[in-house]
Amino acid sequence: MAEKREFQSEAKQVLELMINSVYSNPDIFVRELISNASDAIDKLRIESLSKPELAGYAKNGRIDVTIDKESGTLTFSDNGIGMNKEELVSFLGTIAKSGTNEFIRAMQEAKSGSAGNLIGQFGVGFYSAFIAADNVTVDTMKAGEDKAWKWESTGDGTFTIDDGSRASNGSTITLHIKKDEKKDEEEGELKDYLSEWTIRGIIREYSDFVSYPIYLTEKGREKKEDEKEEPVNSMKALWTRPQKDIKDEEFNEFYRHISHDWEDPMERIYYRAEGTCEFTALLFIPSRQPMDLFYQDGRHGVQLYIRRVFIMNDCKELIPQYLRFVKGVVDSEDLSLNVSREMLQQDRMASQIKSSLVRKILDTLAKMKKEKGEEFAKFWQTFGIVLKEGIISDLRHRDELIKLCVFESSEGKKTSVEDYIVNMPAGQDKIYYLTGSSLKNLQNSPKLEAFKKKGVNVLLLSDPVDEIWVNHARKYDKYDFVSAAAENLSLPEGEKKEEKNNVEIEKSGLVKKIKDALGALVEDVKISDRLVDSPVCFVQKGEEISPQMRNFFKSMGQEVPEEKRVMEINADNALIKKIALESEKEGFDAVDWSNLLYGLASIADGEPVADGKKFTALVGKLLER
Numbered sequence: 001m002a003e004k005r006e007f008q009s010e011a012k013q014v015l016e017l018m019i020n021s022v023y024s025n026p027d028i029f030v031r032e033l034i035s036n037a038s039d040a041i042d043k044l045r046i047e048s049l050s051k052p053e054l055a056g057y058a059k060n061g062r063i064d065v066t067i068d069k070e071s072g073t074l075t076f077s078d079n080g081i082g083m084n085k086e087e088l089v090s091f092l093g094t095i096a097k098s099g100t101n102e103f104i105r106a107m108q109e110a111k112s113g114s115a116g117n118l119i120g121q122f123g124v125g126f127y128s129a130f131i132a133a134d135n136v137t138v139d140t141m142k143a144g145e146d147k148a149w150k151w152e153s154t155g156d157g158t159f160t161i162d163d164g165s166r167a168s169n170g171s172t173i174t175l176h177i178k179k180d181e182k183k184d185e186e187e188g189e190l191k192d193y194l195s196e197w198t199i200r201g202i203i204r205e206y207s208d209f210v211s212y213p214i215y216l217t218e219k220g221r222e223k224k225e226d227e228k229e230e231p232v233n234s235m236k237a238l239w240t241r242p243q244k245d246i247k248d249e250e251f252n253e254f255y256r257h258i259s260h261d262w263e264d265p266m267e268r269i270y271y272r273a274e275g276t277c278e279f280t281a282l283l284f285i286p287s288r289q290p291m292d293l294f295y296q297d298g299r300h301g302v303q304l305y306i307r308r309v310f311i312m313n314d315c316k317e318l319i320p321q322y323l324r325f326v327k328g329v330v331d332s333e334d335l336s337l338n339v340s341r342e343m344l345q346q347d348r349m350a351s352q353i354k355s356s357l358v359r360k361i362l363d364t365l366a367k368m369k370k371e372k373g374e375e376f377a378k379f380w381q382t383f384g385i386v387l388k389e390g391i392i393s394d395l396r397h398r399d400e401l402i403k404l405c406v407f408e409s410s411e412g413k414k415t416s417v418e419d420y421i422v423n424m425p426a427g428q429d430k431i432y433y434l435t436g437s438s439l440k441n442l443q444n445s446p447k448l449e450a451f452k453k454k455g456v457n458v459l460l461l462s463d464p465v466d467e468i469w470v471n472h473a474r475k476y477d478k479y480d481f482v483s484a485a486a487e488n489l490s491l492p493e494g495e496k497k498e499e500k501n502n503v504e505i506e507k508s509g510l511v512k513k514i515k516d517a518l519g520a521l522v523e524d525v526k527i528s529d530r531l532v533d534s535p536v537c538f539v540q541k542g543e544e545i546s547p548q549m550r551n552f553f554k555s556m557g558q559e560v561p562e563e564k565r566v567m568e569i570n571a572d573n574a575l576i577k578k579i580a581l582e583s584e585k586e587g588f589d590a591v592d593w594s595n596l597l598y599g600l601a602s603i604a605d606g607e608p609v610a611d612g613k614k615f616t617a618l619v620g621k622l623l624e625r
């Protein structure tokens with residue numbers, strides 16, 4: 001008796017999107033199902049290494065694609081690991097990936113053109129069958145077990161589980177191909193997926209590198225007498241062929257195959273290491289951010305092969321976290337075939353491979369920066385934020401990574417740290433920076449006023465990771481990084497300090513009055529050296545956590561104790577002078593005026609005032625006066 005089950009709600013939503021969206025490239029379902037079949041054969045082979053009882057099953061992996069015009073079906077069959085009942089229900093009834101909700105949202109927002117891309121990036125592989133089919137069955141038997149199970153769904157929110165009919169391990173996925181009703185230009189039409197010619201073309205185009213043979217047959221078609229069974233795919237490992245014989249298009253296809261991306265890569269790195277540690281690497285830098293770049297369980301890392309045999313996907317052990325955007329293949333001559341992820345973490349050879357790859361990638365980036373400025377600018381825009389994580393984690397390449405960085409600056413131009421140093425005015429021996437949550441706030445920050453006046457450039461750092469790395473690095477070459485918001489800042493020597501006329505303000509005792517009025521809110525109030533036009537600003541005490549770090553920690557659910565701020569006032573500012581004058585009169589309302597200044601300092605930093613309504617009322621009241 002068939003059991004009826006409901007899809008988990010996220011899976012249901014993804015399915016609905018699959019069924020109702022228009023794809024720029026509906027062919028992807030073929031690639032996805034073949035890649036699942038190939039994964040299933042890989043899994044069986046790898047599991048059989050540790051479970052000798054499975055060894056008998058893991059031979060002669062193959063994938064069979066069958067067209068049956070009469071029944072209108074297209075079938076993908078493999079002799080891989082298969083699934084038992086529990087696995088069928090959980091693997092094909094739920095989506096257990098972080099980011100599913102983001103994916104659903106992005107799909108809903110995406111114009112039809114990019115939906116295909118999103119599927120690839122997110123990898124909702126199996127469900128893509130419903131792009132082309134209105135009914136899908138999976139008949140499967142798990143290797144080592146003897147009962148087959150059948151999963152069936154029309155994609156309507158439920159599926160059934162019943163006894164299957166497969167007689168051996170593996171899975172048979174049968175797609176009942178939709179009749180295409182959308183035959184107009186604008187919506188794009190589905191190809192004839194029951195045509196041998198079409199399917200052969202798609203397999204050649206997208207699955208040529210799959211390392212198991214893919215056989216295509218059309219049921220009922222008589223074979224020619226001399227027709228031999230030949231796989232559709234070439235199965236050639238691209239990195240073993242002489243590089244000069246390979247066309248760019250072949251490389252790009254290979255990239256798309258391993259990365260699930262739909263676009264060409266930005267850059268390609270081919271590297272063959274000889275000597276004590278022999279391996280070949282074919283790596284790619286994508287042209288855009290993969291969706292899972294910031295997910296903990298994202299598909300990061302390279303594919304590992306050992307002597308041409310596939311070992312594992314997403315091998316994070318060979319590529320540091322901060323280069324996780326790099327996709328590709330590493331084929332080692334020396335590692336042992338039964339190596340596991342845990343062993344890789346300890347393996348000396350693996351760590352040698354990792355450090356050579358880092359070397360090679362950083363060299364490539366440096367070369368790109370030097371020779372292909374525009375391309376590097378695009379790279380930086382796309383992956384700079386990830387690369388900067390390396391400044392924190394990779395001590396060995398710290399300066400090299402800082403050198404690759406492109407910074408916004410208070411002069412309004414992008415700059416590298418080297419250009420920054422070259423252009424420093426005489427007497428400047430520090431690298432000044434300012435961190436904040438948005439570039440716009442930074443550009444308008446009152447803290448930059450004195451710097452601008454003196455012609456000292458300041459790096460503007462607005463990525464969340466910036467504050468962390470800059471605190472870790474502290475130095476580049478012999479130059480200290482110094483925050484333009486630091487409390488006791490002495491501006492570059494060599495420039496003559498302008499003497500400010502603080503006498504009136506000092507005489508009025510305003511500083512003390514503000515400090516008393518603000519009480520617990522402030523640690524200190526001072527007359528500023530750095531302000532030129534603005535009336536007030538906050539500055540940062542030595543080890544104080546900046547407001548944006550505070551928000552960052554809070555967003556991660558961490559408790560951060562509130563700290564008192566240090567506020568500076570500008571003795572040359574007309575408003576401050578006026579308040580000082582007022583403060584000497586009787587009835588001066590120190591609390592109101594001090595709260596106004598405190599609020600203005602927050603706004604100048606791009607922070608919200610603590611109580612907007614109260615602050616508006618206060619401004620109104622003071623203006624009226």
Ligand SMILES: Nc1ncnc2c1ncn2[C@@H]1O[C@H](COP(=O)(O)OP(=O)(O)OP(=O)(O)O)[C@@H](O)[C@H]1O
Pocket residue numbers: 032036037040078080081082083091092122123124125126127170171
């Ligand atoms: N032919 C198959 N044989 C065995 N298991 C399969 C097969 N196809 C799918 N599965 C199982 O179903 C799960 C879900 O498949 P699905 O294609 O949706 O996602 P995925 O393969 O994990 O991710 P992606 O498609 O992005 O690689 C797989 O992880 C696998 O465990």
